[in-house]
Amino acid sequence: MKKKRHIKSAKSMPVGTRIFTYICLLWALIVALVPLIWLILSSLKEDPLARPGFQLPESIYLNGYISTFRDLHVLRYFGNSMFVAGVSVIISVVMISMSAYVVARMEFKGKTLVSILLYSTMFIPATALTYPVYNLINNLSLYDTRGALILIYSCSGIAISFFVIKNYYDNIPRDLEEAARIDGCGYVRTWVKVIFPIARPGIMTAAVLAFLNNWNEYYWASLVLITREKLTVPSLLSTFTTAFNTNYNGLFSAMVVIILPPVLLYCIFSKFFVEALSGGAVKG
Template structure:
Protein backbone atom coordinates (compact mmCIF):
# COMPACT_ATOMS: atom_id res chain seq x y z
CA UNK A 1 0.00 0.00 0.00
CA UNK A 2 2.79 2.38 0.87
CA UNK A 3 4.34 1.96 -2.49
CA UNK A 4 1.65 3.69 -4.41
CA UNK A 5 2.58 3.75 -8.07
CA UNK A 6 3.38 7.40 -8.51
CA UNK A 7 4.41 8.13 -4.93
CA UNK A 8 7.84 9.39 -4.03
CA UNK A 9 8.45 6.17 -2.12
CA UNK A 10 7.76 4.09 -5.22
CA UNK A 11 10.16 6.10 -7.34
CA UNK A 12 12.80 6.11 -4.66
CA UNK A 13 12.45 2.39 -4.14
CA UNK A 14 12.89 1.64 -7.83
CA UNK A 15 16.10 3.59 -8.06
CA UNK A 16 17.35 2.14 -4.82
CA UNK A 17 16.94 -1.38 -6.21
CA UNK A 18 18.63 -0.38 -9.44
CA UNK A 19 21.57 1.14 -7.61
CA UNK A 20 21.96 -2.00 -5.51
CA UNK A 21 21.93 -4.11 -8.68
CA UNK A 22 24.50 -1.92 -10.38
CA UNK A 23 26.68 -1.96 -7.30
CA UNK A 24 26.77 -5.72 -6.84
CA UNK A 25 27.23 -6.32 -10.57
CA UNK A 26 29.95 -3.81 -11.24
CA UNK A 27 31.76 -3.06 -8.02
CA UNK A 28 33.75 -6.31 -7.76
CA UNK A 29 35.10 -5.84 -11.28
CA UNK A 30 35.74 -2.14 -10.77
CA UNK A 31 37.55 -2.87 -7.54
CA UNK A 32 39.88 -5.29 -9.31
CA UNK A 33 40.32 -2.80 -12.13
CA UNK A 34 41.31 0.03 -9.81
CA UNK A 35 43.45 -2.25 -7.67
CA UNK A 36 45.35 -3.49 -10.69
CA UNK A 37 46.96 -0.04 -10.98
CA UNK A 38 48.16 0.09 -7.40
CA UNK A 39 51.73 -0.70 -6.56
CA UNK A 40 50.37 -2.93 -3.81
CA UNK A 41 46.98 -4.12 -5.10
CA UNK A 42 43.99 -4.23 -2.80
CA UNK A 43 42.30 -2.11 -0.19
CA UNK A 44 39.72 0.61 -0.59
CA UNK A 45 40.32 3.88 -2.37
CA UNK A 46 42.15 4.96 -5.47
CA UNK A 47 45.81 4.24 -6.21
CA UNK A 48 48.24 6.79 -4.82
CA UNK A 49 50.41 6.24 -7.80
CA UNK A 50 49.23 4.55 -10.99
CA UNK A 51 51.44 1.66 -12.02
CA UNK A 52 51.10 -0.53 -15.10
CA UNK A 53 53.53 -3.25 -14.06
CA UNK A 54 50.89 -5.96 -13.94
CA UNK A 55 49.77 -5.36 -17.50
CA UNK A 56 53.34 -5.20 -18.73
CA UNK A 57 54.10 -8.50 -17.01
CA UNK A 58 51.17 -10.42 -18.37
CA UNK A 59 51.72 -9.25 -21.93
CA UNK A 60 55.46 -9.81 -21.92
CA UNK A 61 56.31 -12.56 -19.42
CA UNK A 62 53.04 -14.44 -19.11
CA UNK A 63 52.42 -14.43 -22.86
CA UNK A 64 48.69 -14.06 -22.42
CA UNK A 65 48.16 -14.04 -26.18
CA UNK A 66 48.83 -17.76 -26.25
CA UNK A 67 46.05 -18.41 -23.74
CA UNK A 68 43.64 -16.31 -25.72
CA UNK A 69 44.57 -18.23 -28.85
CA UNK A 70 43.92 -21.52 -27.04
CA UNK A 71 40.57 -20.27 -25.79
CA UNK A 72 39.58 -19.02 -29.22
CA UNK A 73 40.66 -22.25 -30.87
CA UNK A 74 38.95 -24.51 -28.36
CA UNK A 75 35.74 -22.50 -28.00
CA UNK A 76 35.35 -21.93 -31.75
CA UNK A 77 35.97 -25.51 -32.84
CA UNK A 78 33.81 -27.01 -30.15
CA UNK A 79 30.99 -24.59 -30.95
CA UNK A 80 31.09 -25.42 -34.65
CA UNK A 81 31.18 -29.16 -34.01
CA UNK A 82 28.47 -29.03 -31.37
CA UNK A 83 26.07 -26.85 -33.35
CA UNK A 84 26.63 -28.87 -36.53
CA UNK A 85 25.99 -32.22 -34.85
CA UNK A 86 22.98 -31.00 -32.90
CA UNK A 87 21.53 -29.21 -35.94
CA UNK A 88 21.68 -32.42 -37.98
CA UNK A 89 19.85 -34.38 -35.29
CA UNK A 90 17.38 -31.56 -34.69
CA UNK A 91 16.58 -31.33 -38.39
CA UNK A 92 15.85 -35.02 -38.71
CA UNK A 93 13.72 -34.94 -35.60
CA UNK A 94 11.84 -31.83 -36.73
CA UNK A 95 11.14 -32.96 -40.28
CA UNK A 96 11.30 -36.71 -40.80
CA UNK A 97 8.90 -39.42 -39.73
CA UNK A 98 10.53 -42.56 -38.44
CA UNK A 99 10.28 -45.14 -35.69
CA UNK A 100 11.73 -44.05 -32.35
CA UNK A 101 11.60 -40.39 -33.25
CA UNK A 102 10.51 -39.46 -29.75
CA UNK A 103 13.63 -41.15 -28.46
CA UNK A 104 15.85 -38.56 -30.10
CA UNK A 105 14.22 -35.69 -28.24
CA UNK A 106 14.20 -37.76 -25.06
CA UNK A 107 17.89 -38.48 -25.51
CA UNK A 108 18.78 -34.81 -25.73
CA UNK A 109 16.41 -33.87 -22.91
CA UNK A 110 17.92 -36.47 -20.60
CA UNK A 111 21.35 -34.85 -20.86
CA UNK A 112 19.92 -31.91 -18.91
CA UNK A 113 19.77 -34.17 -15.89
CA UNK A 114 23.29 -35.54 -16.10
CA UNK A 115 25.64 -33.21 -14.23
CA UNK A 116 28.99 -33.10 -15.95
CA UNK A 117 30.93 -33.24 -12.71
CA UNK A 118 29.24 -36.38 -11.45
CA UNK A 119 30.26 -38.19 -14.63
CA UNK A 120 33.63 -36.51 -14.91
CA UNK A 121 35.68 -39.41 -13.61
CA UNK A 122 34.67 -41.88 -16.35
CA UNK A 123 35.19 -39.12 -18.91
CA UNK A 124 38.61 -38.36 -17.48
CA UNK A 125 39.56 -42.03 -17.66
CA UNK A 126 38.20 -42.42 -21.16
CA UNK A 127 40.28 -39.49 -22.36
CA UNK A 128 43.28 -41.02 -20.62
CA UNK A 129 42.78 -44.22 -22.58
CA UNK A 130 42.46 -42.29 -25.82
CA UNK A 131 45.63 -40.41 -24.92
CA UNK A 132 43.78 -37.11 -25.03
CA UNK A 133 44.25 -36.03 -21.44
CA UNK A 134 46.45 -33.00 -21.66
CA UNK A 135 45.35 -32.07 -25.15
CA UNK A 136 43.26 -29.41 -26.78
CA UNK A 137 41.50 -32.05 -28.91
CA UNK A 138 40.27 -33.79 -25.77
CA UNK A 139 38.83 -30.56 -24.40
CA UNK A 140 37.22 -29.70 -27.74
CA UNK A 141 35.68 -33.17 -27.77
CA UNK A 142 34.17 -32.77 -24.28
CA UNK A 143 32.97 -29.23 -24.95
CA UNK A 144 31.20 -30.40 -28.09
CA UNK A 145 28.95 -32.50 -25.91
CA UNK A 146 28.26 -30.06 -23.08
CA UNK A 147 24.93 -28.29 -23.02
CA UNK A 148 23.55 -30.05 -26.08
CA UNK A 149 20.02 -30.17 -24.68
CA UNK A 150 19.44 -26.43 -24.80
CA UNK A 151 21.13 -26.17 -28.21
CA UNK A 152 18.87 -28.91 -29.48
CA UNK A 153 15.66 -27.25 -28.31
CA UNK A 154 16.62 -23.84 -29.69
CA UNK A 155 17.57 -25.20 -33.11
CA UNK A 156 14.70 -27.67 -33.34
CA UNK A 157 12.09 -25.03 -32.59
CA UNK A 158 13.66 -22.85 -35.27
CA UNK A 159 13.47 -25.66 -37.81
CA UNK A 160 9.84 -26.31 -36.87
CA UNK A 161 9.08 -22.70 -37.73
CA UNK A 162 10.38 -22.98 -41.29
CA UNK A 163 7.56 -23.68 -43.77
CA UNK A 164 7.72 -27.17 -45.24
CA UNK A 165 7.07 -25.84 -48.73
CA UNK A 166 10.65 -24.62 -48.93
CA UNK A 167 11.99 -28.13 -48.83
CA UNK A 168 9.24 -29.59 -50.96
CA UNK A 169 10.10 -27.14 -53.71
CA UNK A 170 13.76 -28.05 -53.44
CA UNK A 171 12.95 -31.76 -53.57
CA UNK A 172 10.85 -31.18 -56.71
CA UNK A 173 13.85 -29.65 -58.36
CA UNK A 174 15.74 -32.87 -57.67
CA UNK A 175 17.68 -31.75 -54.65
CA UNK A 176 18.76 -34.66 -52.44
CA UNK A 177 18.11 -34.77 -48.69
CA UNK A 178 21.61 -33.74 -47.76
CA UNK A 179 21.78 -30.98 -50.34
CA UNK A 180 18.38 -29.67 -49.21
CA UNK A 181 19.63 -29.45 -45.68
CA UNK A 182 22.86 -27.67 -46.45
CA UNK A 183 21.69 -25.45 -49.33
CA UNK A 184 18.15 -24.57 -48.27
CA UNK A 185 17.64 -25.15 -44.56
CA UNK A 186 20.95 -24.02 -43.10
CA UNK A 187 20.88 -20.61 -44.83
CA UNK A 188 17.29 -20.00 -43.71
CA UNK A 189 17.98 -21.15 -40.17
CA UNK A 190 21.08 -18.97 -39.78
CA UNK A 191 19.55 -16.70 -37.12
CA UNK A 192 18.49 -19.70 -35.02
CA UNK A 193 21.85 -21.36 -35.45
CA UNK A 194 23.61 -18.13 -34.51
CA UNK A 195 21.50 -17.76 -31.38
CA UNK A 196 22.44 -21.26 -30.29
CA UNK A 197 26.07 -20.80 -31.30
CA UNK A 198 26.49 -17.65 -29.21
CA UNK A 199 25.26 -19.48 -26.15
CA UNK A 200 27.43 -22.52 -26.76
CA UNK A 201 30.45 -20.33 -27.43
CA UNK A 202 29.92 -18.33 -24.26
CA UNK A 203 29.65 -21.48 -22.14
CA UNK A 204 32.69 -23.08 -23.70
CA UNK A 205 34.72 -19.88 -23.51
CA UNK A 206 34.05 -19.70 -19.78
CA UNK A 207 34.21 -23.40 -18.93
CA UNK A 208 36.53 -23.97 -16.01
CA UNK A 209 36.10 -27.47 -14.59
CA UNK A 210 37.22 -29.64 -17.48
CA UNK A 211 39.78 -27.09 -18.62
CA UNK A 212 41.48 -27.10 -15.23
CA UNK A 213 41.14 -30.87 -14.91
CA UNK A 214 42.51 -31.80 -18.32
CA UNK A 215 44.94 -29.11 -19.37
CA UNK A 216 48.11 -29.40 -17.33
CA UNK A 217 50.73 -27.97 -19.64
CA UNK A 218 50.82 -24.21 -19.66
CA UNK A 219 51.03 -23.72 -23.39
CA UNK A 220 47.69 -25.48 -23.87
CA UNK A 221 45.64 -23.75 -21.19
CA UNK A 222 42.55 -21.67 -21.82
CA UNK A 223 41.93 -18.34 -20.08
CA UNK A 224 39.77 -19.81 -17.26
CA UNK A 225 42.34 -22.56 -16.64
CA UNK A 226 45.04 -19.90 -16.46
CA UNK A 227 43.01 -17.95 -13.90
CA UNK A 228 42.72 -21.14 -11.85
CA UNK A 229 46.51 -21.27 -11.69
CA UNK A 230 46.63 -17.93 -9.93
CA UNK A 231 45.16 -19.36 -6.72
CA UNK A 232 48.48 -21.09 -6.13
CA UNK A 233 51.24 -20.67 -8.65
CA UNK A 234 51.29 -16.96 -9.33
CA UNK A 235 49.84 -15.68 -6.09
CA UNK A 236 53.03 -13.80 -5.34
CA UNK A 237 52.66 -11.61 -8.38
CA UNK A 238 49.61 -9.66 -7.26
CA UNK A 239 49.73 -7.02 -9.97
CA UNK A 240 49.90 -9.79 -12.52
CA UNK A 241 46.88 -11.56 -11.03
CA UNK A 242 44.73 -8.42 -10.88
CA UNK A 243 45.67 -7.42 -14.40
CA UNK A 244 45.05 -10.93 -15.69
CA UNK A 245 41.52 -10.92 -14.28
CA UNK A 246 40.81 -7.66 -16.09
CA UNK A 247 42.35 -8.79 -19.35
CA UNK A 248 40.36 -12.02 -19.12
CA UNK A 249 36.96 -10.40 -18.59
CA UNK A 250 37.25 -7.22 -20.67
CA UNK A 251 36.84 -8.84 -24.12
CA UNK A 252 33.63 -10.58 -22.99
CA UNK A 253 32.25 -7.39 -21.47
CA UNK A 254 33.12 -5.26 -24.51
CA UNK A 255 31.59 -7.72 -26.96
CA UNK A 256 28.52 -8.02 -24.76
CA UNK A 257 28.07 -4.26 -24.60
CA UNK A 258 28.42 -3.95 -28.37
CA UNK A 259 26.03 -6.80 -29.15
CA UNK A 260 23.83 -6.79 -26.08
CA UNK A 261 20.58 -7.31 -27.98
CA UNK A 262 22.01 -10.34 -29.77
CA UNK A 263 23.18 -11.77 -26.46
CA UNK A 264 19.83 -11.09 -24.84
CA UNK A 265 18.18 -13.10 -27.60
CA UNK A 266 20.56 -16.01 -27.09
CA UNK A 267 20.19 -16.00 -23.33
CA UNK A 268 16.41 -16.10 -23.49
CA UNK A 269 16.00 -18.48 -26.42
CA UNK A 270 16.58 -21.67 -24.46
CA UNK A 271 14.06 -21.17 -21.72
CA UNK A 272 11.36 -19.36 -23.65
CA UNK A 273 11.06 -21.93 -26.39
CA UNK A 274 12.43 -25.08 -24.79
Protein backbone atom coordinates (compact mmCIF):
# COMPACT_ATOMS: atom_id res chain seq x y z
CA MET A 1 0.00 0.00 0.00
CA LYS A 2 2.85 2.39 0.82
CA LYS A 3 4.44 1.78 -2.56
CA LYS A 4 1.19 2.59 -4.35
CA ARG A 5 0.88 5.87 -2.42
CA HIS A 6 4.41 6.87 -3.37
CA ILE A 7 3.75 6.14 -7.05
CA LYS A 8 0.49 8.07 -6.94
CA SER A 9 2.14 11.11 -5.35
CA ALA A 10 4.90 11.06 -7.98
CA LYS A 11 2.37 10.95 -10.81
CA SER A 12 0.34 13.73 -9.24
CA MET A 13 3.29 16.14 -9.36
CA PRO A 14 3.18 18.92 -11.97
CA VAL A 15 4.94 18.04 -15.21
CA GLY A 16 7.60 20.71 -14.75
CA THR A 17 8.39 19.57 -11.21
CA ARG A 18 8.55 15.94 -12.33
CA ILE A 19 10.94 16.74 -15.20
CA PHE A 20 13.15 18.83 -12.91
CA THR A 21 13.20 16.00 -10.34
CA TYR A 22 14.20 13.43 -12.96
CA ILE A 23 16.95 15.74 -14.24
CA CYS A 24 18.35 16.14 -10.72
CA LEU A 25 18.23 12.39 -10.12
CA LEU A 26 19.94 11.70 -13.45
CA TRP A 27 22.64 14.25 -12.67
CA ALA A 28 23.22 12.71 -9.21
CA LEU A 29 23.47 9.26 -10.82
CA ILE A 30 26.03 10.49 -13.35
CA VAL A 31 28.12 12.22 -10.67
CA ALA A 32 28.11 9.03 -8.58
CA LEU A 33 28.82 6.51 -11.36
CA VAL A 34 31.27 8.34 -13.66
CA PRO A 35 34.25 8.25 -11.23
CA LEU A 36 33.52 4.60 -10.41
CA ILE A 37 33.38 3.58 -14.07
CA TRP A 38 36.56 5.55 -14.78
CA LEU A 39 38.33 3.81 -11.88
CA ILE A 40 37.27 0.32 -12.95
CA LEU A 41 38.32 0.93 -16.58
CA SER A 42 41.69 2.31 -15.47
CA SER A 43 42.32 -0.71 -13.24
CA LEU A 44 41.93 -3.02 -16.27
CA LYS A 45 44.58 -1.21 -18.35
CA GLU A 46 48.22 -2.22 -18.31
CA ASP A 47 49.23 1.45 -18.50
CA PRO A 48 46.35 3.78 -17.55
CA LEU A 49 48.35 6.85 -18.62
CA ALA A 50 48.77 5.49 -22.15
CA ARG A 51 44.99 5.18 -22.58
CA PRO A 52 43.57 7.72 -20.15
CA GLY A 53 39.96 8.55 -19.42
CA PHE A 54 37.14 6.36 -20.68
CA GLN A 55 39.10 4.69 -23.47
CA LEU A 56 38.52 0.95 -23.41
CA PRO A 57 41.60 -1.17 -22.63
CA GLU A 58 43.25 -2.94 -25.55
CA SER A 59 43.16 -6.13 -23.49
CA ILE A 60 41.97 -7.00 -20.00
CA TYR A 61 44.96 -6.67 -17.65
CA LEU A 62 44.39 -8.30 -14.24
CA ASN A 63 47.95 -8.31 -12.90
CA GLY A 64 47.11 -5.34 -10.69
CA TYR A 65 44.41 -7.32 -8.89
CA ILE A 66 46.60 -10.42 -8.67
CA SER A 67 49.52 -8.50 -7.15
CA THR A 68 47.17 -6.73 -4.73
CA PHE A 69 46.22 -10.05 -3.14
CA ARG A 70 49.43 -12.04 -3.76
CA ASP A 71 52.20 -9.51 -3.14
CA LEU A 72 50.58 -6.89 -0.91
CA HIS A 73 48.55 -9.36 1.17
CA VAL A 74 45.69 -6.89 1.14
CA LEU A 75 43.50 -9.16 3.29
CA ARG A 76 45.81 -8.46 6.24
CA TYR A 77 45.14 -4.74 5.90
CA PHE A 78 41.44 -5.45 5.44
CA GLY A 79 41.57 -7.16 8.82
CA ASN A 80 43.32 -4.16 10.38
CA SER A 81 40.73 -1.74 9.02
CA MET A 82 37.84 -4.01 9.96
CA PHE A 83 39.09 -4.39 13.53
CA VAL A 84 39.87 -0.70 14.09
CA ALA A 85 36.71 0.59 12.42
CA GLY A 86 34.44 -2.04 14.00
CA VAL A 87 35.66 -1.60 17.60
CA SER A 88 35.62 2.20 17.37
CA VAL A 89 32.08 2.17 15.94
CA ILE A 90 30.81 -0.04 18.77
CA ILE A 91 32.37 2.24 21.39
CA SER A 92 31.22 5.49 19.81
CA VAL A 93 27.67 4.38 18.96
CA VAL A 94 27.00 2.97 22.43
CA MET A 95 28.40 6.11 24.02
CA ILE A 96 26.61 8.54 21.71
CA SER A 97 23.26 6.72 21.65
CA MET A 98 23.06 6.87 25.45
CA SER A 99 24.20 10.50 25.65
CA ALA A 100 21.74 11.47 22.91
CA TYR A 101 18.97 9.79 24.91
CA VAL A 102 19.85 11.89 27.96
CA VAL A 103 19.86 15.12 25.95
CA ALA A 104 16.67 14.27 24.05
CA ARG A 105 14.59 13.03 27.01
CA MET A 106 15.88 14.66 30.21
CA GLU A 107 15.98 18.24 31.46
CA PHE A 108 19.12 19.45 33.22
CA LYS A 109 21.18 22.59 33.59
CA GLY A 110 23.53 23.22 30.69
CA LYS A 111 21.57 21.02 28.28
CA THR A 112 21.74 23.64 25.51
CA LEU A 113 25.43 24.19 26.13
CA VAL A 114 26.13 20.45 25.86
CA SER A 115 24.31 20.28 22.52
CA ILE A 116 26.18 23.33 21.21
CA LEU A 117 29.54 21.92 22.25
CA LEU A 118 28.79 18.57 20.60
CA TYR A 119 27.61 20.18 17.36
CA SER A 120 30.60 22.56 17.32
CA THR A 121 32.98 19.62 16.90
CA MET A 122 31.60 19.27 13.37
CA PHE A 123 33.42 22.46 12.34
CA ILE A 124 36.85 21.63 13.78
CA PRO A 125 39.23 20.34 11.06
CA ALA A 126 41.43 17.36 11.83
CA THR A 127 44.59 19.36 11.10
CA ALA A 128 43.75 21.78 13.93
CA LEU A 129 43.81 18.86 16.37
CA THR A 130 47.04 17.34 15.11
CA TYR A 131 49.38 18.53 17.87
CA PRO A 132 47.14 17.93 20.93
CA VAL A 133 46.00 14.51 19.68
CA TYR A 134 49.53 13.49 18.66
CA ASN A 135 50.84 14.63 22.06
CA LEU A 136 48.07 12.72 23.86
CA ILE A 137 48.82 9.53 21.93
CA ASN A 138 52.51 9.78 22.83
CA ASN A 139 51.79 10.47 26.51
CA LEU A 140 49.53 7.40 26.64
CA SER A 141 52.26 5.29 24.95
CA LEU A 142 49.84 4.38 22.19
CA TYR A 143 51.88 5.58 19.22
CA ASP A 144 52.10 3.03 16.39
CA THR A 145 49.32 0.90 17.89
CA ARG A 146 45.82 0.10 16.71
CA GLY A 147 44.58 1.34 20.07
CA ALA A 148 45.59 4.87 19.07
CA LEU A 149 43.36 4.75 16.00
CA ILE A 150 40.50 3.23 18.00
CA LEU A 151 40.76 6.06 20.52
CA ILE A 152 40.80 8.71 17.78
CA TYR A 153 38.01 7.17 15.72
CA SER A 154 35.81 6.62 18.77
CA CYS A 155 35.89 10.36 19.41
CA SER A 156 35.61 11.41 15.76
CA GLY A 157 32.37 12.19 13.97
CA ILE A 158 30.48 12.57 17.26
CA ALA A 159 28.40 15.48 15.97
CA ILE A 160 26.97 13.59 12.96
CA SER A 161 26.10 10.48 14.95
CA PHE A 162 24.64 12.56 17.78
CA PHE A 163 22.53 14.57 15.33
CA VAL A 164 21.12 11.47 13.58
CA ILE A 165 20.35 9.52 16.76
CA LYS A 166 18.94 12.46 18.74
CA ASN A 167 16.58 13.44 15.92
CA TYR A 168 15.31 9.88 15.81
CA TYR A 169 14.76 9.88 19.58
CA ASP A 170 12.73 13.09 19.25
CA ASN A 171 10.21 11.27 17.03
CA ILE A 172 9.54 8.50 19.55
CA PRO A 173 6.32 9.09 21.54
CA ARG A 174 6.95 9.73 25.23
CA ASP A 175 3.93 7.58 26.09
CA LEU A 176 6.02 4.48 25.48
CA GLU A 177 8.55 5.55 28.11
CA GLU A 178 5.83 6.47 30.58
CA ALA A 179 4.26 3.03 30.14
CA ALA A 180 7.65 1.41 30.75
CA ARG A 181 8.14 3.48 33.91
CA ILE A 182 4.73 2.39 35.18
CA ASP A 183 5.87 -1.21 34.68
CA GLY A 184 8.87 -0.49 36.89
CA CYS A 185 11.61 0.07 34.29
CA GLY A 186 14.43 2.46 35.09
CA TYR A 187 16.19 4.70 32.59
CA VAL A 188 18.68 2.06 31.46
CA ARG A 189 16.11 -0.71 31.15
CA THR A 190 13.72 1.65 29.33
CA TRP A 191 16.44 2.46 26.82
CA VAL A 192 17.39 -1.20 26.33
CA LYS A 193 13.88 -2.69 26.18
CA VAL A 194 11.85 0.12 24.60
CA ILE A 195 13.88 2.90 23.01
CA PHE A 196 16.67 0.93 21.36
CA PRO A 197 14.42 -1.51 19.41
CA ILE A 198 12.40 1.40 18.02
CA ALA A 199 15.39 3.66 17.35
CA ARG A 200 17.46 0.84 15.82
CA PRO A 201 17.21 2.20 12.23
CA GLY A 202 18.57 5.58 13.33
CA ILE A 203 21.31 4.01 15.45
CA MET A 204 22.28 1.60 12.66
CA THR A 205 22.39 4.49 10.19
CA ALA A 206 24.76 6.40 12.47
CA ALA A 207 26.86 3.24 12.92
CA VAL A 208 27.16 2.62 9.18
CA LEU A 209 28.07 6.26 8.50
CA ALA A 210 30.71 6.12 11.25
CA PHE A 211 32.09 2.84 9.90
CA LEU A 212 32.38 4.23 6.36
CA ASN A 213 34.12 7.35 7.67
CA ASN A 214 36.58 5.27 9.72
CA TRP A 215 37.19 2.83 6.85
CA ASN A 216 38.08 5.63 4.43
CA GLU A 217 40.06 7.74 6.92
CA TYR A 218 43.67 8.37 5.86
CA TYR A 219 45.05 11.36 7.79
CA TRP A 220 45.21 9.88 11.30
CA ALA A 221 46.05 6.38 10.06
CA SER A 222 49.11 7.69 8.23
CA LEU A 223 50.10 9.87 11.21
CA VAL A 224 50.01 7.43 14.13
CA LEU A 225 50.91 4.16 12.38
CA ILE A 226 54.34 3.48 10.90
CA THR A 227 54.67 -0.32 11.05
CA ARG A 228 53.60 -1.72 7.70
CA GLU A 229 51.84 -4.75 9.19
CA LYS A 230 49.55 -2.46 11.21
CA LEU A 231 48.49 -0.17 8.35
CA THR A 232 44.86 0.23 7.34
CA VAL A 233 43.76 -0.02 3.71
CA PRO A 234 43.69 3.75 2.94
CA SER A 235 47.26 4.24 4.17
CA LEU A 236 48.27 1.18 2.15
CA LEU A 237 47.63 3.15 -1.05
CA SER A 238 50.62 5.37 -0.33
CA THR A 239 52.92 2.38 -0.90
CA PHE A 240 52.17 2.50 -4.64
CA THR A 241 53.82 5.92 -4.92
CA THR A 242 57.54 6.49 -4.56
CA ALA A 243 59.74 9.51 -5.18
CA PHE A 244 60.50 8.28 -8.70
CA ASN A 245 57.54 6.23 -9.89
CA THR A 246 53.85 5.49 -9.37
CA ASN A 247 52.28 2.11 -10.13
CA TYR A 248 48.97 3.40 -11.43
CA ASN A 249 47.62 0.01 -12.46
CA GLY A 250 48.27 -1.45 -9.02
CA LEU A 251 46.97 1.71 -7.34
CA PHE A 252 43.68 1.71 -9.25
CA SER A 253 43.24 -2.04 -8.76
CA ALA A 254 43.76 -1.71 -5.02
CA MET A 255 41.29 1.19 -4.90
CA VAL A 256 38.62 -0.94 -6.57
CA VAL A 257 39.20 -3.73 -4.06
CA ILE A 258 39.12 -1.28 -1.13
CA ILE A 259 35.80 0.34 -2.06
CA LEU A 260 33.97 -3.00 -2.33
CA PRO A 261 33.38 -3.51 1.44
CA PRO A 262 31.67 -0.10 1.94
CA VAL A 263 29.46 -0.74 -1.11
CA LEU A 264 28.48 -4.19 0.17
CA LEU A 265 27.91 -2.77 3.64
CA TYR A 266 25.52 -0.16 2.32
CA CYS A 267 23.65 -2.76 0.24
CA ILE A 268 23.19 -4.94 3.33
CA PHE A 269 22.04 -2.13 5.63
CA SER A 270 20.23 0.04 3.08
CA LYS A 271 16.87 -0.75 4.67
CA PHE A 272 17.99 0.97 7.85
CA PHE A 273 18.79 4.13 5.87
CA VAL A 274 15.32 4.07 4.33
CA GLU A 275 13.63 3.52 7.69
CA ALA A 276 15.70 6.23 9.36
CA LEU A 277 14.97 8.79 6.65
CA SER A 278 11.25 7.98 6.56
CA GLY A 279 10.80 7.94 10.31
CA GLY A 280 10.61 4.15 10.64
CA ALA A 281 7.87 2.73 12.83
CA VAL A 282 7.53 5.74 15.13
CA LYS A 283 5.12 7.67 12.94
CA GLY A 284 1.54 7.85 14.02
